[in-house]
Amino acid sequence: MSTTFGTPGAGVLQGEAPAPGAASTALAARTRGLRKTYGETVAVDNVDLDVPTGAVLGMLGPNGSGKTTTIRMLLGLVRATEGEVQLLGHSMPEGAGKALPEVGALVEGPGFHPFLSGRENLLRLAAAEPGLSGPQIAGAVGDALDRVGLTGAAHRRYRGYSLGMKQRLGLAGALLAPRRMVVLDEPTNGLDPAGTREVRRIIAELHAAGVTVLVSSHLLAEVEATCTHVAVLNAGSVVAQGELSELLESGSPSLVVSTPDGQDAVNALREKRIPSRLTPAGVRVDLSATTAPEVFAALVHAGVPVYEANRARTGLEDLFARLTQNESADASGDIGEERS
Numbered sequence: 001m002s003t004t005f006g007t008p009g010a011g012v013l014q015g016e017a018p019a020p021g022a023a024s025t026a027l028a029a030r031t032r033g034l035r036k037t038y039g040e041t042v043a044v045d046n047v048d049l050d051v052p053t054g055a056v057l058g059m060l061g062p063n064g065s066g067k068t069t070t071i072r073m074l075l076g077l078v079r080a081t082e083g084e085v086q087l088l089g090h091s092m093p094e095g096a097g098k099a100l101p102e103v104g105a106l107v108e109g110p111g112f113h114p115f116l117s118g119r120e121n122l123l124r125l126a127a128a129e130p131g132l133s134g135p136q137i138a139g140a141v142g143d144a145l146d147r148v149g150l151t152g153a154a155h156r157r158y159r160g161y162s163l164g165m166k167q168r169l170g171l172a173g174a175l176l177a178p179r180r181m182v183v184l185d186e187p188t189n190g191l192d193p194a195g196t197r198e199v200r201r202i203i204a205e206l207h208a209a210g211v212t213v214l215v216s217s218h219l220l221a222e223v224e225a226t227c228t229h230v231a232v233l234n235a236g237s238v239v240a241q242g243e244l245s246e247l248l249e250s251g252s253p254s255l256v257v258s259t260p261d262g263q264d265a266v267n268a269l270r271e272k273r274i275p276s277r278l279t280p281a282g283v284r285v286d287l288s289a290t291t292a293p294e295v296f297a298a299l300v301h302a303g304v305p306v307y308e309a310n311r312a313r314t315g316l317e318d319l320f321a322r323l324t325q326n327e328s329a330d331a332s333g334d335i336g337e338e339r340s
């Protein structure tokens with residue numbers, strides 16, 4: 001199953017053939033038919049991903065669904081077995097030299113030197129940034145350290161950093177120079193709640209400045225709070241992508257009824273073969289095979305008082321569970337546990 005919601009960028013839909021020779025500016029990154037195998041393991045299978053320019057796209061998926069492998073192929077760190085990758089209008093990995101200076105990336109296992117301090121590591125990285133000239137380097141490093149809250153620990157050796165501090169340093173590396181796009185693979189991994197809030201703030205700042213952000217996460221709340229667009233991966237394939245708001249509204253419609261007699265309401269609706277269940281918010285009624293007036297009529301007929309009724313938004317968690325329901329219990333159990 002693959003679902004495309006809304007019109008990413010200028011309406012380039014999944015599977016749509018590209019105009020010959022067209023360099024799309026509506027999409028900061030796109031993949032077509034992307035596949036990666038490791039021996040017998042299919043890590044990524046036929047992925048058509050659209051990252052609209054200026055979007056904050058959350059790549060969401062259970063462990064092992066192919067998020068990191070897709071990101072690595074986007075950045076030219078891993079060569080695709082099949083398919084095409086375009087990053088800021090350049091084919092990857094051939095166009096890496098042109099695309100990458102404008103892309104900040106935080107990917108698993110950044111190659112920092114263990115015996116150098118955080119600042120020294122960033123100075124080395126900054127020296128390799130084509131966009132930074134000699135006199136700008138120290139200032140850029142200082143700004144990046146400040147932005148991720150690492151100034152106080154900047155003099156300490158990298159090998160003594162906690163996981164969260166390592167993540168912050170990686171993020172600082174991604175933010176060293178002005179970027180058109182920032183790619184963050186699980187940026188809140190290992191961060192405490194304050195660190196998580198800072199990452200959200202940084203993503204919001206980048207978005208406000210018009211930078212395209214691609215962020216992978218297995219945390220639904222994280223994606224719901226920070227992203228404008230979502231791509232859901234499952235077992236190596238994109239099973240849904242599009243604007244977050246449209247994705248949330250695309251689930252099966254339901255109504256949340258507020259009543260003091262919840263169980264009576266569920267019983268009355270069951271008699272009319274209308275599926276419903278008790279939730280903390282009220283009685284959640286599935287409207288896929290009925291209408292709101294029919295629900296009200298059934299409840300009034302049974303003498304159940306209705307205080308209020310509202311259309312329910314499909315939570316990302318519900319949607320995710322539906323789209324990835326074939327996942328193993330282990331993998332799906334990892335999803336959403338850390339909702340804040």
Ligand SMILES: Nc1ncnc2c1ncn2[C@@H]1O[C@H](COP(=O)(O)OP(=O)(O)OP(=O)(O)O)[C@@H](O)[C@H]1O
Pocket residue numbers: 038041042043044061062063064065066067068069070218
């Ligand atoms: N270098 C590799 N060699 C062999 N298999 C690999 C390699 N990299 C990834 N895989 C396999 O490819 C699949 C996808 O892995 P990937 O790391 O892309 O998933 P993910 O969605 O990022 O997972 P997680 O959320 O756990 O980081 C997994 O089955 C993984 O074991």
